Amino acid sequence: MIKLLIVDDSSIMRRTIERNLGHYNLEIVGTAATGVEALELVKEKKPDIITLDITMPEMDGITCLVEIMKIHPQAKVMIITALSDKLTGLQALDKGARGFLYKPVNSMALSKAFDKLLKHKSSDGTEKRGV
Amino acid sequence: MERRKEEFEATCKLFIDSVSNYFKVLTEVNSEMGIPYLKESEEIVLKDFTGMIGISGSKKGFVYISADKTMFEDLINIFLGIEDASNADILDMAGEISNVVAGNVRANLGANFMISVPIVFKGKPEELQFPKNVSIYVIPLKWKKHKAFVVVGLE
Numbered sequence: 001m002i003k004l005l006i007v008d009d010s011s012i013m014r015r016t017i018e019r020n021l022g023h024y025n026l027e028i029v030g031t032a033a034t035g036v037e038a039l040e041l042v043k044e045k046k047p048d049i050i051t052l053d054i055t056m057p058e059m060d061g062i063t064c065l066v067e068i069m070k071i072h073p074q075a076k077v078m079i080i081t082a083l084s085d086k087l088t089g090l091q092a093l094d095k096g097a098r099g100f101l102y103k104p105v106n107s108m109a110l111s112k113a114f115d116k117l118l119k120h121k122s123s124d125g126t127e128k129r130g131v
Numbered sequence: 132m133e134r135r136k137e138e139f140e141a142t143c144k145l146f147i148d149s150v151s152n153y154f155k156v157l158t159e160v161n162s163e164m165g166i167p168y169l170k171e172s173e174e175i176v177l178k179d180f181t182g183m184i185g186i187s188g189s190k191k192g193f194v195y196i197s198a199d200k201t202m203f204e205d206l207i208n209i210f211l212g213i214e215d216a217s218n219a220d221i222l223d224m225a226g227e228i229s230n231v232v233a234g235n236v237r238a239n240l241g242a243n244f245m246i247s248v249p250i251v252f253k254g255k256p257e258e259l260q261f262p263k264n265v266s267i268y269v270i271p272l273k274w275k276k277h278k279a280f281v282v283v284g285l286e
Contacts, residue, residue, distance in 0.1 A: 009248060010227040012220060016210045055230060057248050082234025087242040102238075103231045104156040 001027045002118070005047035007038040007064070008080070009056040013103075017051055017080070020107040024114060035059025035067075042072050049117065052097075054081040054088065062091060069096040076117055080105060142240075143167055143268045143283050146194060149235040150281055153228060154274050158209055164281075165271030176269050176280050177255050180221050182229030188245035191286045192265050196229045196272075198279030205275065222251040232281070262286075 004026045008014045014031045029045040032038040036058045042050070050068065054061035061079065068075055078099035079092045089100045099117050101109060147164050154162040170176065180203055183195035203224040207216040216224075226249030233246045252259075261267065265284040272279045 010230070011223045012207060012210060012227055019211060055234065055246065055248055082231040083237050083242075083246075084235045085237035085240075085242045085244075088237070103234065104153050106156055 001025055002049060003027050003029045003045060003047040005029055005038065005041055005045065005050045006031045007033075007035070007050060007056075007061070008053040009033050010053075013053070013080075017110065020110050021114060024118070033057075035061060035064030038064055039067050039071070042068050042075065046072055047075060050075050050077045051080050052077050054079060054083050054092070062088075062095060065092060065095045065097060078113060078117055080110075139266055139268070139285060140167075142190065142236075142285060143270065145236045145239050146232060146281055146283050147270060149232045150196070150270075150272060152235065153231055158206070158274070160275055162272055162274040165273070167268050167270040170267040170269050170282070175255060175259065175261075176282055177259075178279060180225045180253055181251065182222075182225030182227070183250045183252075184229050184233040185247035185250070186233070186244065186285070187247070189240060189243040192262075192284045194229065194233050194281070194283045196225065196232060196279060196281050198225070198272075198277060202274065202277035202279055205277065218253065222253065225249075226251040 002025060006014045006017050018028055029047050030041040032041055034056050052061045052065060065077055068077060076098040077096065078101065079097045080101045080103060082103040084102045092100055099113050101113050151162055154160060178197045179200045181195050181197040183193055186192045186194065200221055203221045204216050207220055207224055208214055230249050237244050261284060265286050267282060267284040270281040272281055
């Protein structure tokens with residue numbers, strides 16, 4: 001099963017993401033409210049996918065992303081942030097994020113982004129879900 | 132002076148658009164924005180719960196969204212399907228909506244428009260004071276049956 005870590009300083013957002021992804025074959029291995037908490041969980045749980053907010057106390061999401069890429073570069077990180085300027089998006093992709101979503105995110109947009117993240121082509125050209 | 136007023140009003144318009152987008156995207160119910168007014172008295176415009184964001188960088192000031200408990204409860208019910216939200220959830224909701232509204236303004240103002248993590252509070256804290264050198268616009272907001280305020284203070 002695909003392991004998911006949800007990182008957002010808002011408890012409402014963490015639970016909303018969890019609720020909206022309930023129909024995927026995902027195991028939620030943890031949730032974190034800060035970048036520091038997230039790094040501990042990444043080391044311990046080695047999640048396949050991480051949703052990552054940017055504006056958080058203690059350690060912001062971009063700094064956290066850089067650290068995640070050092071300790072677990074296989075992780076697919078999807079940034080979910082309210083910071084809707086282009087520079088932040090480009091910066092996140094440059095640091096290793098695989099996806100980027102601007103809040104407010106509804107369930108349809110989240111599912112579409114996850115479909116894209118989970119879907120990849122196998123060597124025979126057929127599409128598969130997985131990581 | 133006139134130019135600064137126009138610039139300030141243009142920034143307020145960005146916040147109005149951001150609030151409207153929030154409710155439209157997440158609830159599929161449009162919000163109605165009232166006519167903004169410049170706050171001139173010492174009156175502090177606050178409702179039950181408030182989420183406030185500090186602004187620094189290219190502009191300096193704050194924005195907050197203040198609403199009655201029932202509006203945040205209604206939003207939480209839509210997002211999570213729960214009817215008995217705790218005060219911690221209400222405060223979290225107030226912080227999250229203010230974060231999204233302020234963060235979305237960066238689409239127009241760019242990354243130098245920097246925002247803090249949300250500061251959230253219930254009621255009217257005695258220690259709450261606004262800086263003297265900011266102009267404060269109050270934007271009344273109605274979503275469903277709920278009335279709220281978006282308050283923008285900028286130097």
